[in-house]
Amino acid sequence: MKTLIVFYSRTGCTRRVAEALAAQLGADLEELRETADRSGVKGYLLAGRDAMQKRPADLLPVTQQAADYDLVIVGTPVWAFTMCPAVRTWLLREATQMRRAAFFCTQGGSGAERAMREMEKLLGRPLVARLTLRDKDIRAGACDAALSQFTAECR
Numbered sequence: 001m002k003t004l005i006v007f008y009s010r011t012g013c014t015r016r017v018a019e020a021l022a023a024q025l026g027a028d029l030e031e032l033r034e035t036a037d038r039s040g041v042k043g044y045l046l047a048g049r050d051a052m053q054k055r056p057a058d059l060l061p062v063t064q065q066a067a068d069y070d071l072v073i074v075g076t077p078v079w080a081f082t083m084c085p086a087v088r089t090w091l092l093r094e095a096t097q098m099r100r101a102a103f104f105c106t107q108g109g110s111g112a113e114r115a116m117r118e119m120e121k122l123l124g125r126p127l128v129a130r131l132t133l134r135d136k137d138i139r140a141g142a143c144d145a146a147l148s149q150f151t152a153e154c155r
């Protein structure tokens with residue numbers, strides 16, 4: 001099964017999960033990048049504002065197309081109780097091209113349920129699998145069981 005993992009990561013947690021999933025599933029990776037500078041305190045504050053206001057992101061060109069894959073897994077950090085702008089923009093563009101879809105969120109503590117609901121709304125179809133992980137568990141390397149269950153559901 002040809003699988004693509006599309007993700008955005010500001011501080012590395014979502015990237016770490018995406019890379020672990022790619023290794024387990026033999027999937028291709030597409031990291032979304034924006035023209036906006038999200039670094040530092042100013043970047044953090046503007047990121048929260050943009051996510052809350054559902055502002056579209058100005059994405060740098062991507063290399064892969066969802067339509068070329070049997071399964072697309074989309075990963076986002078939770079920002080202001082929703083998906084980050086890069087993932088929102090990519091989903092709005094590609095949702096209709098996805099055959100099978102699975103989502104994962106990384107978060108500090110809460111908001112993933114709402115983020116997941118909004119992502120599913122943009123997709124407009126049921127998911128194959130979903131996964132939520134906390135940033136501190138990702139940094140501690142304490143997510144193996146959850147990742148294995150998720151990849152089993154994806155297969």
Ligand SMILES: Cc1cc2nc3c(=O)[nH]c(=O)nc-3n(C[C@H](O)[C@H](O)[C@H](O)COP(=O)(O)O)c2cc1C
Nearest residue numbers: 009010011012013014077078080081106108109110
């Ligand atoms: C602007 C901003 C808003 C955030 N809002 C939330 C939130 O609403 N709920 C939450 O649990 N974590 C929130 N977080 C924490 C991130 O979701 C969490 O640290 C995530 O794992 C970071 O992923 P990354 O390292 O891939 O960027 C926020 C982080 C940022 C930068």
